[in-house]
Amino acid sequence: MGKVNGGVVTEAGDVCWLRADVALAAAARRHAGQLARGICLSGERVSQVELCVTEMATNLLKHTRDGSLALRVVRFGGRAAVECLSLDSGPGIEDVPLALRDGTSAVGTLGIGMGAIGRLADVSGIHSLRGRGTVLYARFHAEDTTPEPDARVAAVDTGGLTRPISGEQVCGDTWAVRTTGGAGDDRLLLMMCDGLGHGPLAARVADRAREAFRDSRRPGPSGVLEDVHAGLRGTRGAAVAIALVEPAEQRVRLSGVGNISALVTVAASRTALLSMPGIVGAHLPRLRTFDAEFPPGAALVLHSDGVSDRWKPADFPGLFAQDPTLVAAQILNQAAVRRDDAGIVVAAHRRA
Ligand SMILES: [Mn+2]
Structure with a gap:
């Protein structure tokens, strides 16, 4: 981060907001896939981004009152990443560690589970307020590496x-x-x-x-x-x-x-x-x-x-x-x- 003198660290770009409706999963897969290919992620990585947003979309439709996905490309200095955010207005997750455990996919049949999102993404997070809503976050970097050392420290x-x-x-x-x-x-x-x-x-x-x-x-x-x-x-x-x-x-x-x-x-x-x-x-x-x-x-x-x-x-x-x-x-x-x-x-x- 300190390498680029006076350089942009990160800034707002276009965000694709998708409200939760029956077409959410398909729309999210399509948009996320486009963003991922746009920053030249590998075919396997593109599929993982698509899996991630499919899980997020399915969770929103099955378990929340109302919600949206926000999909975007972010840049940190010269490096690009796809970010997938899921935001909902409740009911919130009672037990976050349990929800992240394997085999507890909220979907039951098709889902990969929220824990898998965390394993697939380079950076991920979750914050849930009981009765008020949950935000899920997953970031996939263009290169198959962790963030550069400067940014991490x-x-x-x-x-x-x-x-x-x-x-x-x-x-x-x-x-x-x-x-x-x-x-x-x-x-x-x-x-x-x-x-x-x-x-x-x-x-x-x-x-x-x-x-x-x-x-x-x-x-x-x-x-x-x-x-x-x-x-x-x-x-x-x-x-x-x-x-x-x-x-x-x-x-x-x-x-x-x-x-x-x-x-x-x-x-x-x-x-x-x-x-x-x-x-x-x-x-x-x-x-x-x-x-x-x-x-x-x-x-x-x-x-x-x-x-x-x-x-x-x-x-x-x-x-x-x-x-x-x-x-x-x-x-x-x-x-x-x-x-x-x-x-x-x-x-x-x-x-x-
Ligand atoms: Mn204003």
Whole structure:
């Protein structure tokens, strides 16, 4: 991760959302297979991705009230992976370790079982809240290897997720993570952006924001935000927050404009980081930077107003020790609204 100076660590891309209906398994197999072939997975690996989403789809249809699959390609530096996420709204899994054990496929006849998903995928996770819903996560890397050493020892892991408003395919909410550019520098910059409105015009704002964020060479969060402001001129504008995560200093600094929620949670306590009123790309107020402690074990969560800010870390026992992608997915699953684009990005400071 530190090898690429100022390089993108990971960022939002197209997410294929499939609601649970009778055609889910077939649609999921088709989309997941396309994504897997698109990043040149072997034929055997493509079949495993298809098996994984078939199991997820069948579980959703047989055992949950309502749910979706989210399928996408993610890139970490130069490496690609297919990610499969299953999100449902209950009833939740009573005994997760039991559900992961072999021979307890929820499907009974055709299924490979949830435990097999974990064995097939390079990275996987599950988080279940009784009565409220489960998120399952599986990632398949393009190369048949574990993540490169740099990424594995990195002090801070990140992940995010976006979901368009009902009825739209593209999303005006976006996120991105990159290194700061200094040699041997383990600091990260995160962006959460909510392009005003929704649909293709908002998605264009999101694209432009990621581009400006990627290209900015300013050192601090307010400088990067000014560059994103310049990049969004002439668009309908956005709410944007930029966070600088400094693991060695155990601090997060954030500069935001518009309605982006930002908080740091450590052991169920939470510290909110404020944004200023204004519209990035149209009217930038005098910027302020707020900071918070970010010790090992802490997580930084940034999300748009498509995710309700009424959720509390204490409502998610066990979640913040999980992969940041799973954290993002479960918060979105529990707190997102359907009447707006939703987007969330999470950075987790790993314990040594
Ligand atoms: Mn919004």
